[in-house]
Amino acid sequence: MERDILIRPAGHGDLVELHALIERAYRGEDAKAGWTHEADIIREGQRTSHDILAASIDDDNERLLVVIENGGIVGCVQVSDRGHGMAYLGLLTVDPQLQAGGLGKRLIDAAERIAVAAFEAHAIEMTVIEQRSELIAYYQRRGYRLTGEYRAFPVELDPPLRMVVLEKSLG
Numbered sequence: 001m002e003r004d005i006l007i008r009p010a011g012h013g014d015l016v017e018l019h020a021l022i023e024r025a026y027r028g029e030d031a032k033a034g035w036t037h038e039a040d041i042i043r044e045g046q047r048t049s050h051d052i053l054a055a056s057i058d059d060d061n062e063r064l065l066v067v068i069e070n071g072g073i074v075g076c077v078q079v080s081d082r083g084h085g086m087a088y089l090g091l092l093t094v095d096p097q098l099q100a101g102g103l104g105k106r107l108i109d110a111a112e113r114i115a116v117a118a119f120e121a122h123a124i125e126m127t128v129i130e131q132r133s134e135l136i137a138y139y140q141r142r143g144y145r146l147t148g149e150y151r152a153f154p155v156e157l158d159p160p161l162r163m164v165v166l167e168k169s170l171g
Contacts, residue, residue, distance in 0.1 A: 004069070005068065005103070005106070006067070006069075007066070007068075008066060009066075010057055010065065010066045010076065011057065012057060015054060016050075017073045018053060021073055021074070021075075021076070022053075022076065025094065025095060026093070059080075061080060061119075062079065062080045062081070063078070063080075064091070065079070065107065065111065067106070067107060074098055074103065075094040075107055076091060076093045077090075077091060077107040077108070078090045078091040079114045079115050079118070079124075081119035081121070085120065085121055086123050086124070086125060087115035087119050087125075087170075088124065088125055089108070089115070089125070090126060090127075092104060092108065092111075105142065108142055111124070115170060116170050123168065123169050123171075124168050124170055125165055125166065125168075126144065126167075127151055127164065128163060129153065129163060129164075130150070130161070130164045131161075136166065143169075146165070147165045147166065148165075149164075151163045
């Protein structure tokens with residue numbers, strides 16, 4: 001049975017709850033309740049900030065979507081226009097207690113539809129920390145393929161991390 005959820009654009013009134021969800025899903029001990037966390041790889045620092053999320057909401061070249069279930073935010077995904085028919089999928093987040101229940105797949109589907117409708121994208125890409133083989137495999141099962149490209153992790157860490165690039169055709 002499919003869950004009764006609402007996927008909608010995030011607003012400024014969502015920032016506090018959304019930020020807390022993202023931090024809980026990616027960092028610290030609470031994140032370990034799910035399987036998509038970075039807590040074993042990145043032990044310190046915030047995953048994002050209120051300012052970054054607010055800028056995403058205000059940017060015409062980005063769409064930040066939230067999943068509402070039982071009145072609360074339980075997930076999100078960000079889609080950005082990279083130009084030339086390419087979109088970027090990022091910040092895919094599902095509450096650690098609700099992971100492996102299909103919300104991630106529904107968010108990916110929504111992100112791909114938005115990429116086509118809002119940005120006329122023909123393809124969508126994402127980056128994943130290269131050590132996250134189970135997460136890479138998850139995206140591959142959803143049609144994303146490794147491009148062979150690597151990018152630097154956006155924050156300097158010791159030792160440094162690399163991101164693999166995955167891409168999917170939307171046409």
